[in-house]
Amino acid sequence: xxxxxxxxxxxxxxxxxEVTLRCKPISGHDYLFWYRQTMMRGLELLIYFNxxxxxxxxxxxxxxxxxxxxxxxxxxxxxQPSEPRDSAVYFCASSLGRASGNTIYFGEGSWLTVV
Amino acid sequence: xxxxxxxxxxxxxxxxxISIINCAYENTAFDYxxxxxxxxxxxxxxxxxxxxxxxxxxxxxFTISFNKSAKQFSLHIMDSQPGDSATYFCAAPDNDYxxxxxxxxxxxxRA
Numbered sequence: 001x002x003x004x005x006x007x008x009x010x011x012x013x014x015x016x017x018e019v020t021l022r023c024k025p026i027s028g029h030d031y032l033f034w035y036r037q038t039m040m041r042g043l044e045l046l047i048y049f050n051x052x053x054x055x056x057x058x059x060x061x062x063x064x065x066x067x068x069x070x071x072x073x074x075x076x077x078x079x080q081p082s083e084p085r086d087s088a089v090y091f092c093a094s095s096l097g098r099a100s101g102n103t104i105y106f107g108e109g110s111w112l113t114v115v
Numbered sequence: 116x117x118x119x120x121x122x123x124x125x126x127x128x129x130x131x132x133i134s135i136i137n138c139a140y141e142n143t144a145f146d147y148x149x150x151x152x153x154x155x156x157x158x159x160x161x162x163x164x165x166x167x168x169x170x171x172x173x174x175x176x177f178t179i180s181f182n183k184s185a186k187q188f189s190l191h192i193m194d195s196q197p198g199d200s201a202t203y204f205c206a207a208p209d210n211d212y213x214x215x216x217x218x219x220x221x222x223x224x225r226a
Contacts, residue, residue, distance in 0.1 A: 103164075108158050
């Protein structure tokens with residue numbers, strides 16, 4: 001399997017612009033996670049889906065962030081409007097089964113810079 | 116919510132030396148404690164995991180030691196190699212569906 005695939009790998013955008021990050025999880029995995037990584041806050045879980053249904057979005061920082069999973073092979077994380085403090089690495093990850101007992105497979109990340 | 120405290124923040128070790136990273140957790144309701152390894156520019160990847168029915172698990176040069184009564188677990192990297200230079204994260208379940216990660220330890224192995 002190709003693993004979790006994310007795009008774009010790098011994005012530089014201006015403050016106020018809309019940013020859409022994309023993810024293709026590993027085929028057959030039933031959980032999908034969006035994480036954000038920064039030096040200050042480490043790895044933060046933003047939202048996760050089970051069988052395409054959002055289960056917990058309590059980690060989404062504010063209403064400017066939204067995530068969708070229209071089918072088992074695709075998810076998006078959208079930031080609108082973007083702000084400089086959103087600059088971070090955003091990871092998509094997937095697992096077969098619950099995270100409390102199974103391996104989470106991470107993508108290589110989308111490096112976002114908002115100027 | 117699970118709190119996972121990881122130390123040290125960084126360490127430098129000579130090639131062939133031992134690297135030790137420690138983690139403490141609070142929520143004892145779950146029984147799965149993984150370590151993830153992250154290289155620069157890459158996503159974290161599972162390195163090794165332990166369930167507390169055993170006190171130690173070894174895979175190659177990597178060993179997890181688990182102390183259930185103290186709610187602590189540690190990662191030992193034996194015979195450290197330059198290729199082990201990476202950031203290491205411990206994690207513990209927050210609930211059935213999510214992990215809480217430690218802040219990470221950056222390990223530098225000097226040749």
